[in-house]
Amino acid sequence: MLQKTYENIDSIGRAILGIKAKGVHNKELAEVIYPNGQKAFAQVIALDGDQVTLQLFGGGFGVSTDCKIRFLGKPVQVGFSDDMLGRVYSGNGQPIDGGPELLSDMIRVAGPSINPVKRLIPKDMIRTGVPMIDVFNTLVRSQKIPIFAKAGEPYNRLLANIATQTDADVIIIGGVGLKYDEFHYFRQRIEEAGSKNKTIMFVHTHRDSIVEGLMVPDLALAVAEQFALQGKNVFVLLSDMTQWSDYLRQVANAQDQIPANQGYPGDLYSQLASRYEKAADIEGAGSLTILGVTTMDDVTHPVPDNTGYITEGQFYMKDGYLELFGSLSRLKQQVNDRTRPDHRSIMNAMARLLSEAEERVKAQKFGSVKDDYSLRLLDYRKTFQTELMDPFRYLELEDALDLCWDTLAQHFKKEEVGLSSKLIEAYWPEKGKFKILKEMTHE
Structure with a gap:
């Protein structure tokens, strides 16, 4: 396929680039070629006639109007293999654990969700080892549910514990805006518990490009979906979806989009839903369950407010504890009459x-x-x-x-x-x- 190269960049923002080009598709991957020959990646996020807006994976630092853009004619992809188990990747899908890069069996990132016709009614419990979840708000395979918590609550510690205690076949952790000590804690806890051989981590730290942070849920869910299609029960843990939404707001503002509630983009609901709706119990295959942290000041904040309409309940963390009356699993009645008679x-x-x-x-x-x-x-x-x-x-x-x-x-x-x-x-x-x-x- 002929890959056409364009010059004459119109505009450059913090993580946004604009250029005129023809025959380009939305979500298409592009290569940014610097004058010194170095290359970086970008993705098409908006089209208006011949005007193309791209999201720069590494941010706009160092990009100049004399850079060239080469459109690659394919969406963002990530390598997939069973060898990913036990590995740690960055927000752009590159290994950061010293291991080799996966270049075969490439799969599309941020593709469509599983056909509803192929989805089964959730019916099996996921054990987490946490009494407030297992007894009072039982988690169900293929459920999508957030942990609502104020900033500073030990939600990442809880996620790490669940990752090492759950009976899922594969655990995928997606960290957005993690501090280094939080990243280190996840790795250390998983290695100490002996869960490394069934865990994959996609990690974006607060020092990395915001665009890489935006990619983390999509990378985690794309890989999770492939394992689920293999017949595995996959548990995806995402932290923090409010931070992810804040990155989304920054990019939208850089595009001069008309802001909605508190500056968030008008399609915030759709953006969140397209990720959470990946959760599914797939006919003839496995399942994909999503537990995502949503930090908040109160539930009227746009992110938890929208999240509550998408997900099937919530776990509410306050003062280091999981609250009984603030939490709700809307699917628990489908399984807790078959666990033990009492x-x-x-x-x-x-x-x-x-x-x-x-x-x-x-x-x-x-x-x-x-x-x-x-x-x-x-x-x-x-x-x-x-x-x-x-x-x-x-x-x-x-x-x-x-x-x-x-x-x-x-x-x-x-x-x-x-x-x-x-x-x-x-x-x-x-x-x-x-x-x-x-x-x-x-x-």
Whole structure:
């Protein structure tokens, strides 16, 4: 294919370049050739007649009007292979772990999502080892869900723990705007846990080009989709999608687009949706699940506000804990009636009692909490927060459910918990009985 080279660049911005060219396609990859012979890559992001706008992967630094542009006639691609497992790549898909570059089996980045006809109804649980997720807001294969958190919350530590504790076949971590110590923590945690052989990392640090940051989710999801088509259950962890949206805003502003809410582009919803909608349980193949961090000041911020319309619930992190009432997995009812017979009932009972306890906390401010049951509710709340809300405590689902029964028995009588006599007979931790039950469950 003839690759035509153009000169006479019209405009250069921080990460944007404009030039007149014919026969160019949207999302086409281009090569920027410097006067000294060095080369860099760019991608077509807008077309207006013959006027072409390109996004510079390495930023606009050093680009001058005497550079040449060669359009390559293909979209952005990344090499794919099972050999990617255990590797670390930058935001432009280049290896940064000292290993070889993949140049065969190239796949398209940011292609269309899986045909809805080929998607299955989500039906299987993903184990994370986090009680507040596994017990109270169960994660389901092919679900798309964010962690809402304020900046400074330990969400990256939580993602690293989930990456090492999940039962997914392949874990792909996409880091956008990571600090170096956060990047180092991910690598160290994964290596220490022995999960390296099933993990791939695409990392953009805060020092790298913003365009490379924009590419991270697309690279991670393109590779994840290929593994899913091979029959693997793939779990993609993205952090931070608010930072990614901020990069999107910077590029849109550089293009002089008319800004929408708080300066974000008018197509923010579509941009986020096109990434999250990659999540799918694929007929005759595997699955792709997405858990993305969305930092925020409050839920009215444009990024979490739009994200909430796209995803199937959210996990809410506050003061280092995963909140019960701020979190919601809209798909949990599809799986938690098939995990253990008591799962759904104990989940509802624990949540109801915690809600009662929160009412007592409000009443306590007026000195009206003195009765024995109310005081036990307040003690139950403390135990719940200490034993179950800690997102960094690892527990298998069965052990977490057993802990729920232990917590109820510690603070309440059988008739106070609102559970059926059949479940109480089977699971209430009476002396000697509970130990046998746990042994049977693990067998």
